[in-house]
Amino acid sequence: MSEPDAATADLHDRAHALDAGDPLRRFRDQFVGAESNLVYFDGNSLGRPPRATTERLATFTTEQWGGRLIRGWDEHWMQLPFEIGDTIGRVAIGAAAGQTVVADSTTVLLYKMIRAALGAARAASPARREIVVDRDNFPTDRYVVEGIARECAADVVWIDVDTSSGVTAELLAPALSDRTAVVVLSHVAYRSGHLADARHLTELVHEAGALVVWDLCHSAGSVPVSADEWGFDIAVGCTYKYLNGGPGSPAFAYVAADLHDRLAQPIQGWMGSANVFAMGPEYRPAPGMRRFLSGTPPVVGMLAMQDTLEMLADAGIDAVRTKSIALTDFTIEVADSLLAPLRVEVASPRDSAERGGHVTLSHPSMREVTARLWREDVIPDYRDPHGLRIGLSPLSTSFAEALRGLHAVRDAVADCR
Ligand SMILES: *Cc1c(COP(=O)(O)O)cnc(C)c1O
Numbered sequence: 001m002s003e004p005d006a007a008t009a010d011l012h013d014r015a016h017a018l019d020a021g022d023p024l025r026r027f028r029d030q031f032v033g034a035e036s037n038l039v040y041f042d043g044n045s046l047g048r049p050p051r052a053t054t055e056r057l058a059t060f061t062t063e064q065w066g067g068r069l070i071r072g073w074d075e076h077w078m079q080l081p082f083e084i085g086d087t088i089g090r091v092a093i094g095a096a097a098g099q100t101v102v103a104d105s106t107t108v109l110l111y112k113m114i115r116a117a118l119g120a121a122r123a124a125s126p127a128r129r130e131i132v133v134d135r136d137n138f139p140t141d142r143y144v145v146e147g148i149a150r151e152c153a154a155d156v157v158w159i160d161v162d163t164s165s166g167v168t169a170e171l172l173a174p175a176l177s178d179r180t181a182v183v184v185l186s187h188v189a190y191r192s193g194h195l196a197d198a199r200h201l202t203e204l205v206h207e208a209g210a211l212v213v214w215d216l217c218h219s220a221g222s223v224p225v226s227a228d229e230w231g232f233d234i235a236v237g238c239t240y241k242y243l244n245g246g247p248g249s250p251a252f253a254y255v256a257a258d259l260h261d262r263l264a265q266p267i268q269g270w271m272g273s274a275n276v277f278a279m280g281p282e283y284r285p286a287p288g289m290r291r292f293l294s295g296t297p298p299v300v301g302m303l304a305m306q307d308t309l310e311m312l313a314d315a316g317i318d319a320v321r322t323k324s325i326a327l328t329d330f331t332i333e334v335a336d337s338l339l340a341p342l343r344v345e346v347a348s349p350r351d352s353a354e355r356g357g358h359v360t361l362s363h364p365s366m367r368e369v370t371a372r373l374w375r376e377d378v379i380p381d382y383r384d385p386h387g388l389r390i391g392l393s394p395l396s397t398s399f400a401e402a403l404r405g406l407h408a409v410r411d412a413v414a415d416c417r
Helices: 006-020 025-030 051-068 071-075 077-093 106-124 139-152 169-175 198-207 257-262 288-292 305-315 317-342 366-375 399-416
Strands: 100-102 130-134 155-159 180-186 211-215 234-237 252-255 358-362 381-383 387-391
Touching (some): 006 317, 025 305, 051 071, 071 077, 077 100, 077 234, 077 252, 077 305, 100 288, 106 139, 106 211, 106 257, 106 288, 130 139, 130 169, 139 180, 169 180, 317 358, 317 399, 366 381, 366 387, 387 399
Parallel strands (some): 130 180, 180 211
Antiparallel strands (some): 381 387
């Protein structure tokens, strides 16, 4: 440990002043573990559980599942994918009701939605056989695209991006043509935290006559999205990151209303059919969002996210974004002051307008540093090349917690050099 100096004392005062003036600070105590000294920098990967969730899970078992038994399906559970979907649409992604549904994992929903979009684009114009995706998109997005290309005899067009940044209009435009069927992009890049200009990129895709599938995993609950206003076609996003739905909670999909009838997804199961309990001889897709379901809704998996959605409705996504920017700005300020002398670099955009809710710090020893920090109850995560991801979850992270964690990073880097 180095001696406390003037700069350190100043950062300490700043963290306390930022916490004291934080209009969202009352939310932190609503999370399990908020009272402990553990530093959690991974709310962008697996959010903390809200305290209310403990009670919700228990009463679900005793009263709803235990008490209502199979009657629960008719009474409420069948509606949950649509009800919670509409809430996500309202509080997190700027979607009017009837366009968002909670269904399968992100991976499976990406598969269903990209296949559906490819099918629709090709039906309109058979020459459209290209799927555009960037080389630094999340692995599952890239793998799903490659699998679909193989399965459907489509071609993948790759966009090369800098791993400290993300997809921009300049990089996207040359990849588009009258052969483009679908473009798959992440709103916030999982590695660098780069925030794409989703409205502008959507316009470019539409000018080329193609459809866009937005991955909102790292934005939902942290960065405001205006799916309707920005003209999105399709979006998919996680609920276990900033929406704190718990390990493996199901993902959501958004489909713009005017596309519902044009899209046919490939996993046609009974829950997506027009008359679920008719048990008819053949599949006919339901109207509206139901057609994007396949099997029985994961009701238990949809419980926890409801508590964070309530908090989000209360806090407002714009206030969440304001705090998120303050947290990432503060993190970069601390990194410049404490970590730059140890040759730690900021591998995220410095302009908050181009940055989502996390900051990636780069140094050759970050793999070792991460292992050591986990043993000390400071929990960021590691991403190649040499990246330490500092995830800052606006409802549950305090500025003092962030500063405490960054001090631990400094000490670990100093020791691992
Ligand atoms: C977390 C994440 C996923 C995860 O997909 P799962 O099917 O839930 O494992 C997909 N895409 C992005 C961009 C992510 O950040």
